[in-house]
Amino acid sequence: MTTVTIPAGPSYVLRRANSSEGVSPIAIRLTSIVQDAVARAWNTTTGQRPGVAALPALSDSYREAEVQSVHGGQSLPVPAAMREAAALLEALPTWCAVPAPMIEPSGAIAFEWDRGPHRWLVFALKGIGTIEHSAMIGRGVELHGTANFTGSLGKRERDLLRDLMQFKG
């Protein structure tokens, strides 16, 4: 089992999430969703879930997207997408590696596992009750699709994660 350690603890994460307060009401609301996810995840685990370790980077990605959205070319996630992202992070199995979170130009929240040119996976959430996957699991094995998302990982998504983590090619 992979063990993730966050040296500074939850207060560090919450401080980062709080520092964009005052920008706009929607920003405050979104950061509160991140805070809730951090608190929930921290209360239900001991920091070993990969989703917990991804939260500071998600907060950073949101902040950069917020800056870029002022200048155009970048949309911000809708609150429903933030809630879906928090649910996905909580639902990630302990055996999977920590994903790299990012805000796509469309405002979709994406989580990426990048293990090389032919071995990567992205889950993306748009706040519309679906989860998109885009992946390459081995040379020439391209996979993509959309499934319903209600807060837990479906068999397809679990299989993709397992295939990626176990792939030796």
Add this chain to the structure above:
Amino acid sequence: MGPTVAPAERITRYLRNSGHMRLGLQRPHFNAYMPQVADGDISVYRTMDLSNADIEVLGAQHVGTPANPLKGHCCLSADAIFGEGLNIVSAPNPHRRHANVTGWVNDPKNRLIARKLAELAKLTVYLPTTPTP
């Protein structure tokens, strides 16, 4: 510069977001090539016959702003873009070299396409400028 983009032309995408760079790999992240609207376009410049320094100046004059300076740019051949089933349409505003990459569809396959483009692209990172006192 004609309206038709030739396969051999170099196509440049300017980068504002440091998260769109994979510094260790010397290439952009796939997000650099993702459209803001899933079936929309991405803005690029046709930079054949320009030096890297010229490309940086072009971006500073027509894409970046003092409030939101560019972080870098990435280049690849038009042929690589055509090879993914996309098109490059000249859109000479704000500059005669400006164009749009069209043909995206609303599908998670976009990430596969964007990732392929990113893996073929060459990244140039700009040095941060020090504000003048």
